[in-house]
Amino acid sequence: MDRVVERWREGLRADPRLSAQLEEMIQNQDETQLEDCFYRSLTFGTGGMRGQLGPGPNRMNRYTVRKAALGLARYLKATAGEGRVVIAFDSRRHSDLFAQEAALTLAHEGIAVDLFPSLRPTPLLSFAVRAREANAGIMITASHNPAEYNGLKVYDENGGQLTPEPAGVLIEYVEAIEDELTIPVAAENELVQTLPASIDDRYEEALASVLEQPRLGEDYGDELQLVFSPLHGTALEPLKKAFNRNGYTNVHIVAEQARPDPDFSTVTKPNPEEAEAFAWAKRWGREKQADVLIATDPDADRLGVAVPDERADDGYRLLTGNETGFLLLDYLLAQRSDKNELPANGKVLKTIVTSESGRQLARHYGVDCEDTLTGFKYIAEKMQHFEDGVEDGTFLFGYEESYGYLLGSFVRDKDALQAALVVAEIALAEKRAGRSLTDRLERLYQTFGxxxxxxxxxxxxxxxxxxxxxxxxxxxxxxxxxxxxxxxxxxxxxxxxxxxxxxxxxxxxxxxxxxxxxxxxxxxxxxxxxxxxxxxxxxxxxxxxxxxxxxxxxxxxxxxxxxxxxxxxxxxxxxxxxx
CATH class of the missing domain: 3.30.310.50 (Alpha-D-phosphohexomutase, C-terminal domain)
Incomplete structure (x- = not known):
């Protein structure tokens, strides 16, 4: 391992930030930290890689990002002959730098790149891969991990994360690269193009299709009070726009968590699964007497929901991912059933660690519920099989207990913006009937257990x-x-x-x-x-x-x-x- 440390020490002489971090470890004789940074290469798995920031092959840095991008370039040239890659990034430390490094590494290998000009949510990256008919996508994010982490997720041409078979081939190309410190990158050139704002507009238009009772031009501001926190991440502008476009105009943004902040200064972890992440939203909820609170993780693929509850000390109860999924699935199936729009081959997809409540609900409405392994890439794979005719089925809804939901197939990863819109629609329907989301959930439990x-x-x-x-x-x-x-x-x-x-x-x-x-x-x-x-x-x-x-x-x-x-x-x- 000493030889690896010395190789990096020499290679980082032109990189003052990482060089200083490495020198500090060496001077402090921090053997535990050195071993963890250098004992192996950062694992590139089926969805990409994720790790702590810092120097060394087992850390996220510009050199390990270049290695992943070079492996992807070689994979695309071997499997597609050429390539176009869409790249997006979130609000984490060095995300913009890593996106640029990946883009210039790909461009050096002759791969065209469509790069978002500023931070964007993961579901928009998935949408853009499909819209641009790209061969792959890269999302620079560590999702809901603590601030010291970052990561790189790879998407296939269908907008879903790579499944094991193609990922295994890609991993071989990545692992075959022996020295990440000497990977060349291109200068700025025409192969790296900035994506136009029209991609964002097309995604916003598609979002409206997930609503079961769309009423364009109406304003529900007097009827429904919403509180929304993007947890210092990417969802603020696109979700605020989506709410306004679809009539949900009384949305109170949690000001303390609105600004993109790589330190996530108001939370220990920027994870909407954690009650702590809702502390500020609950304060706003009590002040505004909100009907529902929502929070998205930094890359906006996960959605947390809190509802008024008199039994809770702070006035609101955070729903579990299974409970939110139960509500979303029930609403979708009930609405489609009432409109006689449930297909005979309708499919609900959930992971093996997600509640069995979804299976029982699907059975009640006469549609199938199928399990997949943990990871939304497996749900995306099933969706593509339905679309290609490999399997018989019409996708209705996909979800996992870890706060990930998908209603519209124009995205092939979990999408917090889609789910947030439909949660608002359910809350409005219940309020008009003199009930709440809590009431609807209780009725489901009384019916199904x-x-x-x-x-x-x-x-x-x-x-x-x-x-x-x-x-x-x-x-x-x-x-x-x-x-x-x-x-x-x-x-x-x-x-x-x-x-x-x-x-x-x-x-x-x-x-x-x-x-x-x-x-x-x-x-x-x-x-x-x-x-x-x-x-x-x-x-x-x-x-x-x-x-x-x-x-x-x-x-x-x-x-x-x-x-x-x-x-x-x-x-x-x-x-x-x-x-």
Missing amino acids: YFREDIESLTLKGKEGEEEISSLLASLREEPPHAFGDEYRVTMIEDYHRGEAIDVESGQRSPLNLPASNVIKYKCADDSWVCVRPSGTEPKVKCYFGVKKRDQSTATQSLTHLQEAVMADINRRLTKSHT
Whole structure:
């Protein structure tokens, strides 16, 4: 590793910022930090790469971005013969620099680039790839990660993130590049073009198509009070414009979080899944007596929603991603059913860690609900299969528990702007009927049962943490639990790495028709379930839990007991791996 450090030390002499950071580590003899920066190259996975900013091959910097872009250029020339790539970037540190570095690296290889002139949300990048008939897209973002992170996501010609097979080919091209420090970039040239504002306008026009009851020219400002926070990210201008265009004119922007800010100074993490991210929105909500609060993550692919609740100390309750998905799906299916517009081959798509409430709702309306692996790229892949006739189906709705939703197929990644518009439409419909979003959700639970889900993450950083995560999954696979505590007897094990479902009682094995992935799911006798998987973007192992009961208190209690039993088992396994 010392040779790698010295090579970077020499190569960074013309890069004062990164050179100073590296020299400080060396002078302070920070061996732990040095090892983490230099012990490997930053993993380029199926969706691209994400990591902390800093010097070294295991950090996000201009050189690792050039490496990824050069690998993409070689991949496109090998698979398409030529190429056009659309590039967008968010509000994070050095995002604009990384976008420029990627563009000039591609241009040096003869690849045409359409570059957004300023920050844009991820769904607009997906839209633009399709609109420009590009061969690929790059989004510079680390989504909802803390401020010290940035990343690069790669999109295919259909506007979806790369799935494992093409990603595997791309990864080979990236990993074949041995020295990221000497990659040439082009000077400014005509191959890098700035995208015109007409792309933004076309996206805004498409957004209106997701509304079930569009009334162009109407103004609902007197009827509905909205509070919106972009959490210092990209959604402010496009979502504000979308609300105004579609009649939702009484939108109060959380001023403290409106400005793009790479430090995300008002939150610990810019993640709408976290209650803390809504602290400022709730203050505005109480002042304005808002009907609904919404927040988007920095690249605007995730949406969080909070609703008035008298039982909450601060007056508002943050909905889970599953609950927001439940509301959106119910509204869409009910509206289409009332208009007799539900196709016989309609498909709802959700991930394997998303609530079973969606499946039950789809069944109620006579449409199919299919599971995909975690990651919206798999939902996008299914959508393309429907469009190409590879599979029979008409896409209706796609979602995942981590606050990602898609209603209109003109985008092929989760889209917080689409979801925000429809949440406003549902809130307006309920208010006109003298009800609230909370009332509508309660009616759904009374009809279909009380579904409760949660997630716990264990952060295991660095090389040692990576080894611990690998050891834990191996233990769960080789020594599977027969039960969690005394209450939750395991009846089915779905091992997505081995591609098989195992009936615990009979021992019968059946294939899982999904791509291989290092994920294990346990289904229990009482319809509860547990799923364990390593995060694809953070040094974490994630544990998902789901239960269903006939009343709220029993469901809440059951979920708590399940979590406690599972985490006790996992902590025991981690402790055992240390001895």
